[in-house]
Amino acid sequence: xxxxxxxxxxxxxxxxxxxxxxxxxxxxxxxxxxxxxxxxxxxxxxxxxxxxxxxxxxxxxxxxxxxxxxxxxxxxxxxxxxxxxxxxxxxxxxxxxxxxxxxxxxxxxxxxxxxxxxxxxxxxxxxxxxxxxxxxxxxxxxxxxxxxxxxxxxxxxxxxxxxxxxxxxxxxxxxxxxxxxxxxxxxxxxxxxxxxxxxxxxxxxxxxxxxxxxxxxxxxxxxxxxxxxxxxxxxxxxxxxxxxxxxxxxxxxxxxxxxxxxxxxxxxxxxxxxxxxxxxxxxxxxxxxxxxxxxxxxxxxxxxxxxxxxxxxxxxxxxxxxxxxxxxxxxxxxxxxxxxxxxxxxxxxxxxxxxxxxxxxxxxxxxxxxxxxxxxxxxxxxxxxxxxxxxxxxxxxxxxxxxxxxxxxxxxxxxxxxxxxxxxxxxxxxxxxxxxxxxxxxxxxxxxxxxxxxxxxxxxxxxxxxxxxxxxxxxxxxxxxxxxxxxxxxxxxxxxxxxxxxxxxxxxxxxxxxxxxxxxxxxxxxxxxxxxxxxxxxxxxxxxxxxxxxxxxxxxxxxxxxxxxxxxxxxxxxxxxxxx
Numbered sequence: 001x002x003x004x005x006x007x008x009x010x011x012x013x014x015x016x017x018x019x020x021x022x023x024x025x026x027x028x029x030x031x032x033x034x035x036x037x038x039x040x041x042x043x044x045x046x047x048x049x050x051x052x053x054x055x056x057x058x059x060x061x062x063x064x065x066x067x068x069x070x071x072x073x074x075x076x077x078x079x080x081x082x083x084x085x086x087x088x089x090x091x092x093x094x095x096x097x098x099x100x101x102x103x104x105x106x107x108x109x110x111x112x113x114x115x116x117x118x119x120x121x122x123x124x125x126x127x128x129x130x131x132x133x134x135x136x137x138x139x140x141x142x143x144x145x146x147x148x149x150x151x152x153x154x155x156x157x158x159x160x161x162x163x164x165x166x167x168x169x170x171x172x173x174x175x176x177x178x179x180x181x182x183x184x185x186x187x188x189x190x191x192x193x194x195x196x197x198x199x200x201x202x203x204x205x206x207x208x209x210x211x212x213x214x215x216x217x218x219x220x221x222x223x224x225x226x227x228x229x230x231x232x233x234x235x236x237x238x239x240x241x242x243x244x245x246x247x248x249x250x251x252x253x254x255x256x257x258x259x260x261x262x263x264x265x266x267x268x269x270x271x272x273x274x275x276x277x278x279x280x281x282x283x284x285x286x287x288x289x290x291x292x293x294x295x296x297x298x299x300x301x302x303x304x305x306x307x308x309x310x311x312x313x314x315x316x317x318x319x320x321x322x323x324x325x326x327x328x329x330x331x332x333x334x335x336x337x338x339x340x341x342x343x344x345x346x347x348x349x350x351x352x353x354x355x356x357x358x359x360x361x362x363x364x365x366x367x368x369x370x371x372x373x374x375x376x377x378x379x380x381x382x383x384x385x386x387x388x389x390x391x392x393x394x395x396x397x398x399x400x401x402x403x404x405x406x407x408x409x410x411x412x413x414x415x416x417x418x419x420x421x422x423x424x425x426x427x428x429x430x431x432x433x434x435x436x437x438x439x440x441x442x443x444x445x446x447x448x449x450x451x452x453x454x455x456x457x458x459x460x461x462x463x464x465x466x467x468x469x470x471x472x473x474x475x476x477x478x479x480x481x482x483x484x485x486x487x488x489x490x491x492x493x494x495x496x497x498x499x500x501x502x503x504x505x506x507x508x509x510x511x512x513x514x515x516x517x518x519x520x521x522x523x524x525x526x527x528x529x530x531x532x533x534x535x536x537x538x539x540x541x542x543x544x545x546x547x548x549x550x551x552x553x554x555x556x557x558x559x560x561x562x563x564x565x566x567x568x569x570x571x572x573x574x575x576x577x578x579x580x
Contacts, residue, residue: 058122060567061129066122068570075121077293080283081154082110082117084276088157097160097225097268122570128296130564131557135303142299147291150298155276158227161264163240164204165221165232166194167214168259178400184257191251191259198248204263225268236260255546304553311498311548311556312540318508319533321473322492323463323481325456326526328408336411338452341423342386342404346371347395347442355441372436372443379433379445386447387478391487395442405482408452416440423448449480456527460519464529467516473531482526494536496544498555502562504528505555 058071089106092098098106113120135141170179170187194211198204208220216222223232228241233254240262243249249262280290328338347355348364358364375393379386390404399405409415409423416439423434428448436443453459463480467473477490485491495508507517508530517530540548 057567057569059126059569060565061126062133062565064129064133066125066129070125071118071122071570073289074125074293075117076283076285077290078117078121078124079114080280080285080290082114083283084154084279086110092225099224102224122568124296126566126568127561128299130561130566131296131299131303134557134560135299138303138306140299140302140306142295142302146298146302147295150294151276151291152272154294155273157271157273158229159241159270160225160227160268161241162225162266163223164208164263164265165214165216165223165236166191166208166212166261167221168194168211169213170257172397174397179257188251188253188259191261195248195251195261198261204248225266233258233260236262240264307553307556308548311496311552312545314537314539315496316509316535317494317496317538317540318535319494320492320508321470321477321490321531321533322483322485323460323473323477323490323529324483324526325460325480326482327456327524328452330408337424338408338410339423339428340408340449340451341406341446342390342402342449343396343399343406343419343444343446344372344375344386344390344394344404345396345399345439345442345444346375346393346436350395352395352441368443369436369438372445375445376433376436379447383431383433383447384475384478387487402482403478403487404447419444419446422446457519457521460527460529464516464519467529467531470531470533473516490531492530494538494541496538496540496548498552498559499544499547501551501555502558504530505559508532 056068057065058068059066086107089098089103089110093100093103168187168191170183172179173183190211194207197207205220209217211217212221214221223230226232228237230237233252233256236249236252236254239249239252241264243262243264245264245267247263249260252260252262254260277287280287330336330338345352346368348358348362348368349355355365355368371393375389379389387403390402391400394400394404396404409420411420411424413420418437419439422437422444423446428434430448430450432448434446434448436445438444450459463476467476474489474491477486480486481490483490483492485493497509498505500508501522503520503522507520507528511517511530511532513532513535515532517528517532519527519529521527
């Protein structure tokens with residue numbers, strides 16, 4: 001029998017694929033698809049990362065983005081400017097126009113700025129962005145000529161003079177502790193006689209060392225090499241820079257009431273560095289970008305001038321009374337209980353220094369006690385007279401300026417033991433008048449005012465509740481406030497908008513006429529309470545104009561910045577999500 005092999009028929013529908021082939025193909029396709037997706041993700045991330053690195057927001061000001069590239073470019077410019085300043089300092093030191101100690105101090109300041117450069121630069125960019133908006137709103141525009149002038153200023157080493165000063169400050173009256181017309185006439189006479197001596201040929205050194213009341217009198221009033229805007233009295237500096245070399249100025253009356261004579265012995269004219277642009281470009285900085293950075297400085301100056309000019313026009317002012325309680329300095333006393341007091345000292349023969357060595361049986365001690373007893377009896381009947389009595393009669397000269405008010409006293413305070421024991425005794429009540437206490441320097445009539453308690457702001461709130469009318473507020477200011485105007489019932493005069501810093505300005509102008517403000521506490525300064533007496537449109541005084549020139553723009557700009565929508569995405573402010 002013959003056997004034949006049977007043909008095997010293939011099944012239909014597989015198109016030549018078996019299950020394994022198909023599975024492998026699908027796996028491979030999925031693998032390559034995953035690789036493709038991963039590549040796309042990586043490319044997308046790289047693109048996003050590149051975009052964020054260059055165009056991501058470092059900060060946003062009123063919807064306008066400051067990119068990270070903007071920040072990076074500006075940091076390079078500011079770093080160059082610090083290098084440029086360092087070079088100038090070293091040049092001045094080499095020329096002998098800056099002492100080694102002054103140079104080291106300035107170089108240290110530059111180093112500190114460099115350590116904070118990123119944050120400082122971002123803040124500068126934020127300010128420029130906001131000021132650009134504010135400038136447009138106030139009709140301020142920076143022209144190419146303004147930028148040219150700013151570039152020239154950047155390249156200019158200002159004129160300097162080796163300057164000298166004879167200073168004659170009026171001395172307080174030994175009895176009253178005040179500087180009156182007589183003391184001013186005496187000081188002016190001394191200054192005029194010093195000038196006459198100089199004009200008659202006496203040496204500057206001899207006159208300065210024997211007449212000047214300044215701390216540098218032993219150095220004949222040598223101020224070193226200084227620029228016109230160094231910071232001394234402006235009228236004095238104008239005179240020093242206008243006077244011929246080696247010739248004394250006239251007697252100059254400063255804004256602070258001090259009389260000064262100046263002279264200059266050497267001069268260095270202003271110098272413009274013609275290589276600034278080359279140095280900028282050598283530092284791989286586009287000079288157009290450098291000019292754009294300086295245009296921000298020019299913008300700030302023009303906006304400052306505009307705001308100060310506006311503040312100098314007649315505007316709304318308010319007449320206010322003020323109570324200020326300085327912030328207690330507890331840094332060295334920890335949790336020690338403190339007390340606030342005021343006192344009047346009656347010293348034998350009105351001389352506290354002499355009293356310390358005067359025998360106890362000297363009749364002058366009995367006379368001092370009689371004065372203290374009489375004052376005590378009068379103040380028991382008329383407690384509101386304490387301030388006036390202290391200003392007129394205390395033998396402690398500082399008390400004549402403060403109405404006898406003293407700094408906080410603690411168990412560790414180094415004062416007369418008898419006085420310390422009296423004011424720190426248990427059971428004393430606020431406002432209690434103590435019987436005269438004999439101390440080393442005289443008899444003290446003491447009023448215990450209060451303990452440290454819950455803080456000055458809390459105490460001021462109790463005064464606010466008591467001050468229901470103008471007269472009561474005035475008396476509370478006399479008895480509690482520690483300002484120059486306390487003796488006049490806390491009368492702070494007329495206050496213009498932007499004359500005070502933001503917190504105080506808001507308190508004054510946010511309070512209804514005839515009402516007390518909320519208590520305002522300024523960190524590092526103290527707590528304030530105001531009473532608004534009236535409101536008028538007034539022309540600023542010379543004193544107010546000076547305040548506006550010194551701080552008016554900063555006060556105004558602080559308010560604008562607080563109101564602006566500013567978001568920081570990097571730096572120390574990152575994550576605040578609030579206003580700058």
